[in-house]
Amino acid sequence: MTNKKFYKIIDTLGILLLITAIALITYSHINSEKKEESSLHQLAKEMISSDAVLELQNAKYNKGDIEFFEVKTAHGELDGYIFSSEYFAADIIGYNNRILLLIYTAPDGIHKDFRILEHNETPEYLDEVIKKREIFLGQNLFKLTPSDKLEMVTGATISSNAMSQILRKSGNLFSAHILKNKVIEAPQKGSSATSIPVIIFSVMLILAIAVRFKITATIRYIFLILTVIILGIVYNIQFSSDQIISLISLQIPAIYTTAFLLTVVMPILILIFGNFYCGSLCPVGAVQELIALIRPKKLIPRSPSQMTIKILSTFKYLTLFSLIIGIMLFHYTPILNIDIIRSAFAGLWNNYFILVMLPSVILSLFFKRFWCRIFCPTGAFLSILNYVKLARKILPFIKPGKCDKGVSRQNELDCISCDYCRFENTPFRKPTPKSEKPKLTLSDYFMITATCYLIVVLVIFSV
Numbered sequence: 384m385t386n387k388k389f390y391k392i393i394d395t396l397g398i399l400l401l402i403t404a405i406a407l408i409t410y411s412h413i414n415s416e417k418k419e420e421s422s423l424h425q426l427a428k429e430m431i432s433s434d435a436v437l438e439l440q441n442a443k444y445n446k447g448d449i450e451f452f453e454v455k456t457a458h459g460e461l462d463g464y465i466f467s468s469e470y471f472a473a474d475i476i477g478y479n480n481r482i483l484l485l486i487y488t489a490p491d492g493i494h495k496d497f498r499i500l501e502h503n504e505t506p507e508y509l510d511e512v513i514k515k516r517e518i519f520l521g522q523n524l525f526k527l528t529p530s531d532k533l534e535m536v537t538g539a540t541i542s543s544n545a546m547s548q549i550l551r552k553s554g555n556l557f558s559a560h561i562l563k564n565k566v567i568e569a570p571q572k573g574s575s576a577t578s579i580p581v582i583i584f585s586v587m588l589i590l591a592i593a594v595r596f597k598i599t600a601t602i603r604y605i606f607l608i609l610t611v612i613i614l615g616i617v618y619n620i621q622f623s624s625d626q627i628i629s630l631i632s633l634q635i636p637a638i639y640t641t642a643f644l645l646t647v648v649m650p651i652l653i654l655i656f657g658n659f660y661c662g663s664l665c666p667v668g669a670v671q672e673l674i675a676l677i678r679p680k681k682l683i684p685r686s687p688s689q690m691t692i693k694i695l696s697t698f699k700y701l702t703l704f705s706l707i708i709g710i711m712l713f714h715y716t717p718i719l720n721i722d723i724i725r726s727a728f729a730g731l732w733n734n735y736f737i738l739v740m741l742p743s744v745i746l747s748l749f750f751k752r753f754w755c756r757i758f759c760p761t762g763a764f765l766s767i768l769n770y771v772k773l774a775r776k777i778l779p780f781i782k783p784g785k786c787d788k789g790v791s792r793q794n795e796l797d798c799i800s801c802d803y804c805r806f807e808n809t810p811f812r813k814p815t816p817k818s819e820k821p822k823l824t825l826s827d828y829f830m831i832t833a834t835c836y837l838i839v840v841l842v843i844f845s846v
């Protein structure tokens with residue numbers, strides 16, 4: 384079998400794995416729809432004492448019917464209300480999309496407890512909010528005024544701010560319209576994102592496509608530095624497995640947010656212009672590529688062979704497959720840890736992150752973009768979108784003969800539009816004489832060993 388055929392088979396397998404994952408998820412969704420109704424009652428029961436009783440009530444709100452629970456003591460006295468924020472505050476969005484809460488208050492509005500019914504937040508951020516749930520409790524949700532600010536959870540301010548607003552607005556409207564109490568304040572509309580990050584990310588999206596037509600090494604490295612500083616350090620705007628899960632589960636973020644740009648606009652642009660995100664806009668990829676610039680060439684004169692890179696790079700499709708199946712079918716959120724992009728610039732550095740991210744950054748000195756090439760599930764997903772590349776006829780021609788990332792054909796999925804092969808000074812790879820059997824070099828063995836190490840860490844921390 385020729386190398387080209389082999390590479391094509393690997394690309395096709397990647398696409399098939401994604402299609403299989405989506406088919407399995409669709410099947411599981413169809414089967415799970417019926418469970419949702421009973422879970423609402425179940426969650427309400429979790430919040431009340433064992434001898435309390437839930438009584439389902441109906442009311443009119445906004446020309447529609449709504450349901451809520453009255454909580455009664457064993458003696459039949461009213462002990463509180465449990466209602467969903469879906470009727471009152473579904474327009475308030477968190478980091479990615481709306482958050483729906485099941486809210487439990489005393490008859491006078493004192494907030495007793497809540498459960499999250501639906502969210503699309505980054506789990507680590509939401510965990511931070513849940514850990515400090517007591518800051519939301521004890522407030523009178525029926526009587527809060529605009530000056531009665533609820534506390535924020537630092538490190539997760541967008542999710543925390545959204546939840547505070549949801550509680551306040553739902554409490555106000557439930558009190559005014561369902562219990563017919565006096566209206567305390569006009570409901571406030573929430574927003575997850577200031578316009579500045581949205582504008583900045585939109586500009587960078589356009590620039591990343593545009594600069595490819597006039598690219599030089601200097602322009603590229605300046606762009607990568609800006610990506611690290613602006614999208615990484617300052618705003619932490621990154622496409623990660625969170626956006627993949629949102630897309631596959633069709634949870635589309637609210638419009639005019641960076642989450643919407645990442646989840647909807649950016650993948651559409653990739654379908655048109657190819658995978659320029661990995662090459663130019665991913666801060667984790669940019670860090671690795673910039674580190675590779677200080678590679679000691681004399682100490683490490685050769686890169687691994689194209690074949691070695693290509694074979695090892697199939698792992699990223701497996702990490703993507705495991706992640707999608709783990710989350711969507713088994714709701715096993717620890718598997719999200721596989722994707723280090725999620726925590727790199729959020730400051731959520733756990734043991735796994737340190738054992739994977741630090742070696743990956745160091746390994747970038749030896750193999751450019753080691754993590755991106757071999758393991759990144761996000762990279763795998765965007766590579767698959769790369770297959771479409773509708774505007775391929777007008778895009779600059781790449782020179783795979785100069786590629787140092789394992790790409791050997793014009794339309795190979797793994798091309799990240801980094802344009803390294805288009806720089807004048809980039810040398811062509813030395814072709815292996817056909818008569819000569821391909822040999823594994825020290826570099827190949829090193830890359831294989833490093834990959835084995837990361838596989839072990841990945842497996843230990845994700846099961």
Ligand code: SF4
Binds near residue numbers: 785797
């Ligand atoms: S083929 Fe060129 S543009 Fe594509 S990944 Fe390789 S070096 Fe970058």
